[in-house]
Amino acid sequence: MRLLKTGILAAGLLSATVLFAAGKIFPYQYVQEDLPNGLRLITIPTDYPNIVSLFIVVGAGSRNEVEPGKSGFAHLFEHLMFRGTAEFPPEKYQAEIQRAGAASNAFTSDDLTAFHTTFSKEDLPRILSMEADRFAHLSFTEEAFKTETRAVLGEYNKNSANPNEQLFETLRATAFKVHTYRHTTMGFLKDIEAMPTEYNYSKQFFDRYYRPEYTTIIVAGDVDPKRVRALIDERWGAWKRGSFKASVPAEPPQTTPRTAHVDWQTETLPWIAVAYHGPAWSGATEETAALDAISRLGFDQTSPLYQKLVIDEQKVDLMYAGPPTNLDPELFGVIARVKKASDLPAIQQQIIETTEAFATKPVDAKQLEQLKDHLRYEFALQLDNSESIASTVAQYVALRRTPEAINRYYDAYARLTPADIQKAARKYLLPNNRTTVTLSSKEAR
Amino acid sequence: MGRGTSLQRRSTLALLFTFAACTASAAPRVVELPGKSPLVTLRIVFTTGAASDPADKPGLAHLTGEMLGDGGTKSLTYKQIVDAMYPMATSVRVYSDKEMTTFVGETHRDNLDKFYGLMRQMILEPGWRADDFARIRDDSLNALRVSLRGNNDEELGKEELYNVIYRGHPYGHEDLGTASALQKMTIADLQDFYKQHYTQANLIIGIAGGYPPEFLARVRRDFAALPEGTVDRFDRLPAPPRIGHNRVTLVEKDTRSVAWSLGFPIDVKRGDPDYPALLVMTSWFGQHRQGGRLFVRMREARGLNYGDYDYIEYFPRGMARLEPQPNLARQQQIFQIWIRPVEPPNAVFSLRLAMYELDRLVKNGIPAEDFEKTRSFLSKYVNVLTKTKASELGYAIDSLYYGIPNYTEYIKTSLAKLTPADVNAAIRKHIRATDLEIVGVAKDTDAIRSALLGEAPTPPAYNSAKPQEIMDEDKIVERFPLHLRTEDVTVVPVETVFEN
Numbered sequence: 001m002r003l004l005k006t007g008i009l010a011a012g013l014l015s016a017t018v019l020f021a022a023g024k025i026f027p028y029q030y031v032q033e034d035l036p037n038g039l040r041l042i043t044i045p046t047d048y049p050n051i052v053s054l055f056i057v058v059g060a061g062s063r064n065e066v067e068p069g070k071s072g073f074a075h076l077f078e079h080l081m082f083r084g085t086a087e088f089p090p091e092k093y094q095a096e097i098q099r100a101g102a103a104s105n106a107f108t109s110d111d112l113t114a115f116h117t118t119f120s121k122e123d124l125p126r127i128l129s130m131e132a133d134r135f136a137h138l139s140f141t142e143e144a145f146k147t148e149t150r151a152v153l154g155e156y157n158k159n160s161a162n163p164n165e166q167l168f169e170t171l172r173a174t175a176f177k178v179h180t181y182r183h184t185t186m187g188f189l190k191d192i193e194a195m196p197t198e199y200n201y202s203k204q205f206f207d208r209y210y211r212p213e214y215t216t217i218i219v220a221g222d223v224d225p226k227r228v229r230a231l232i233d234e235r236w237g238a239w240k241r242g243s244f245k246a247s248v249p250a251e252p253p254q255t256t257p258r259t260a261h262v263d264w265q266t267e268t269l270p271w272i273a274v275a276y277h278g279p280a281w282s283g284a285t286e287e288t289a290a291l292d293a294i295s296r297l298g299f300d301q302t303s304p305l306y307q308k309l310v311i312d313e314q315k316v317d318l319m320y321a322g323p324p325t326n327l328d329p330e331l332f333g334v335i336a337r338v339k340k341a342s343d344l345p346a347i348q349q350q351i352i353e354t355t356e357a358f359a360t361k362p363v364d365a366k367q368l369e370q371l372k373d374h375l376r377y378e379f380a381l382q383l384d385n386s387e388s389i390a391s392t393v394a395q396y397v398a399l400r401r402t403p404e405a406i407n408r409y410y411d412a413y414a415r416l417t418p419a420d421i422q423k424a425a426r427k428y429l430l431p432n433n434r435t436t437v438t439l440s441s442k443e444a445r
Numbered sequence: 446m447g448r449g450t451s452l453q454r455r456s457t458l459a460l461l462f463t464f465a466a467c468t469a470s471a472a473p474r475v476v477e478l479p480g481k482s483p484l485v486t487l488r489i490v491f492t493t494g495a496a497s498d499p500a501d502k503p504g505l506a507h508l509t510g511e512m513l514g515d516g517g518t519k520s521l522t523y524k525q526i527v528d529a530m531y532p533m534a535t536s537v538r539v540y541s542d543k544e545m546t547t548f549v550g551e552t553h554r555d556n557l558d559k560f561y562g563l564m565r566q567m568i569l570e571p572g573w574r575a576d577d578f579a580r581i582r583d584d585s586l587n588a589l590r591v592s593l594r595g596n597n598d599e600e601l602g603k604e605e606l607y608n609v610i611y612r613g614h615p616y617g618h619e620d621l622g623t624a625s626a627l628q629k630m631t632i633a634d635l636q637d638f639y640k641q642h643y644t645q646a647n648l649i650i651g652i653a654g655g656y657p658p659e660f661l662a663r664v665r666r667d668f669a670a671l672p673e674g675t676v677d678r679f680d681r682l683p684a685p686p687r688i689g690h691n692r693v694t695l696v697e698k699d700t701r702s703v704a705w706s707l708g709f710p711i712d713v714k715r716g717d718p719d720y721p722a723l724l725v726m727t728s729w730f731g732q733h734r735q736g737g738r739l740f741v742r743m744r745e746a747r748g749l750n751y752g753d754y755d756y757i758e759y760f761p762r763g764m765a766r767l768e769p770q771p772n773l774a775r776q777q778q779i780f781q782i783w784i785r786p787v788e789p790p791n792a793v794f795s796l797r798l799a800m801y802e803l804d805r806l807v808k809n810g811i812p813a814e815d816f817e818k819t820r821s822f823l824s825k826y827v828n829v830l831t832k833t834k835a836s837e838l839g840y841a842i843d844s845l846y847y848g849i850p851n852y853t854e855y856i857k858t859s860l861a862k863l864t865p866a867d868v869n870a871a872i873r874k875h876i877r878a879t880d881l882e883i884v885g886v887a888k889d890t891d892a893i894r895s896a897l898l899g900e901a902p903t904p905p906a907y908n909s910a911k912p913q914e915i916m917d918e919d920k921i922v923e924r925f926p927l928h929l930r931t932e933d934v935t936v937v938p939v940e941t942v943f944e945n
Contacts, residue, residue, distance in 0.1 A: 101825020146909030150748030
């Protein structure tokens with residue numbers, strides 16, 4: 001479920017007229033090529049001078065944490081990757097990043113782990129070498145491993161003051177019984193606390209997933225694709241292919257509505273999440289686009305429900321919705337923060353009615369066309385630098401390993417009709433497919 | 446001037462005039478960065494903010510900004526504005542701080558006329574409707590009590606640190622105000638503030654991207670409708686007094702872990718001779734979300750928490766941002782250490798370790814061998830800070846305000862001249878390991894208070910063996926003197942913070 005619109009879609013810099021006439025929403029010419037070991041390289045020369053943004057996407061996220069008790073390991077690995085190698089111990093790695101004046105970080109989601117660095121173009125060869133070294137030769141002691149598990153617990157702790165985290169954790173654990181989307185990317189707290197004893201498993205996790213066939217390198221910016229390919233061949237060519245395939249259990253169909261409540265220990269406004277099992281992300285059919293359209297037409301700032309609850313009645317101060325955008329079937333969800341606990345049941349009912357009404361009443365064709373305009377400009381406004389371009393491509397690489405997925409998805413959106421939207425709603429936005437979670441302060445109940 | 450930058454000569458002179466002659470400038474200051482991009486960014490900045498709040502109305506500047514940015518105009522309701530913006534996928538965002546209130550809009554040039562028409566009305570012809578006011582005041586109250594006080598221990602600690610350092614000073618209240626003052630505020634208060642402070646003298650017009658050549662003249666003409674007014678002056682604010690000892694404020698809250706922030710005011714801001722030297726120091730000691738001495742010793746070597754950083758400029762929302770937001774310029778800054786939440790058994794040890802590292806920094810300076818690396822980092826990292834036209838424009842506006850050249854040039858040129866000796870001299874002059882204000886957000890404040898005031902060492906609890914060097918250092922750190930007397934440690938229930 002895409003909870004926030006920002007950061008997922010992206011934009012180009014051609015004028016809208018050129019952009020839309022060309023038929024492809026992703027405006028950059030890119031080169032996509034596969035090395036014999038299975039590593040994929042996507043090079044995207046952009047108009048922005050001097051800067052290069054490198055995203056290394058590993059197609060393993062918390063979805064891949066298939067063994068019980070091992071949730072959170074993909075994210076732990078995001079941390080461990082900074083623990084160094086024989087050639088580049090952490091302090092030497094950091095010194096190189098520093099010398100390059102690079103902005104460097106990493107993130108993990110359900111379906112991917114991404115390592116990104118943005119720097120001046122002259123530092124590309126050095127940084128590619130250093131990255132190749134850590135992906136092939138990561139080496140950490142048991143003591144370093146244990147120390148890093150505490151940094152991860154620290155991350156859980158700093159998140160834990162925010163009720164949104166708990167709301168989302170509970171929503172996932174209630175809606176999913178079998179699939180690994182049951183846990184968030186952080187993992188279950190009990191698994192995080194037990195991490196220090198799992199040194200051997202961590203080696204296994206690395207051996208399985210930090211392999212060329214799971215990895216896509218995106219290089220965007222002031223670059224020449226031929227030169228980048230030569231560097232990648234030279235530095236990443238010897239990395240050995242693996243053979244592991246995770247068998248992620250399929251979630252059985254939900255047969256009755258589910259609910260859960262979270263008691264929050266300190267002052268907060270009540271929250272509500274209403275979610276429905278949806279399909280896996282697809283650019284080949286209209287389903288993902290249809291659910292995205294429902295999330296926007298039903299709950300965006302211009303929607304009747306938002307205007308009623310937030311602007312007129314002022315009973316809700318935050319409301320947003322998102323479609324499922326994952327590799328496996330995930331959730332269509334609506335989240336709202338309510339000003340008074342006594343209003344929770346009525347607001348919950350209105351969110352449910354609004355969502356499920358898309359199955360019975362077709363959307364207005366004119367509104368749908370306005371939404372399509374909105375999307376095109378949203379896309380055009382977001383890609384304003386090489387890092388944003390690479391970051392956008394990374395989101396789609398986790399799904400299909402190619403920027404072409406962006407074009408396919410927006411093509412499907414362009415074809416979307418009110419009937420498609422109604423069809424998707426009839427298939428997914430059903431009472432038996434629904435999970436509702438509320439959260440409020442103990443005193444407020 | 447950097448690529449595409451043209452701080453107008455007239456504008457720069459206007460700024461110098463403003464600050465040198467202490468007189469209102471008639472013409473608004475303008476920063477323009479024309480370019481080929483089809484996107485256009487507008488940043489309309491008023492150099493007014495929470496430091497101009499009347500003493501009995503903390504939060505007034507912020508609420509006034511929100512009312513313009515998130516409310517209707519004379520001719521359009523808020524709903525009509527939202528509906529009109531939607532097909533263009535844009536909006537006007539507003540944020541404010543002590544000395545600046547900033548309205549940001551970004552649009553594709555296809556829609557520039559229509560978008561600007563809305564933005565202009567929002568700033569120049571506010572609607573002042575009662576229903577908008579009720580919603581926006583609720584939003585501010587909830588931002589204060591729920592989002593900040595209830596749901597974000599780290600930001601709560603960081604903001605409260607500013608409040609204790611600037612007690613009795615125009616900076617000494619949260620930008621959002623206090624809950625009690627917000628509840629008493631009226632639309633008339635906002636209108637008064639608007640009349641007095643939304644003036645040409647306080648205005649900076651910023652524009653970047655692919656706008657047509659004649660467009661700027663139109664913006665200038667439109668904003669000439671504002672009263673000329675006088676400049677809000679912040680350069681003569683008193684410095685906060687030196688407290689003479691360490692002081693701890695413990696905010697008591699039911700929470701899993703303990704968040705610390707500590708610091709003191711510094712007499713250095715962007716443009717001052719020692720700013721580049723302190724920038725090198727702060728990067729070496731704790732570059733935001735990138736590492737540094739504190740990060741290496743606290744997180745990497747010991748696994749105490751998620752990260753540890755330091756700052757010489759205000760940097761709110763650091764948990765969500767990798768790079769700082771521009772247009773939060775201040776005439777007065779603090780040096781600050783941010784210790785991300787630690788497990789309660791390691792709370793006092795972690796604080797001691799940060800103070801021990803600060804003490805070493807003051808005594809030893811930064812190692813000569815690290816100087817070059819840090820300087821090289823900052824000289825290149827400045828390109829990352831200004832990687833979008835929108836951020837470049839924000840930095841250019843700040844540069845105008847501080848009276849310095851283009852930020853990239855300023856940093857590169859001044860770093861090139863810097864020596865390790867300059868950095869260490871600046872550390873000795875401006876940084877100290879004593880007279881610290883310390884804020885902790887914690888559940889068991891009794892235990893922490895006792896540990897802070899007690900004589901017993903506070904050793905760390907680890908889950909793995911540590912190298913001998915760390916164990917030896919821990920023996921020193923666990924007893925590192927905190928110099929606290931009973932009266933220096935105050936416990937504050939979280940419900941009272943930002944309340945009055």
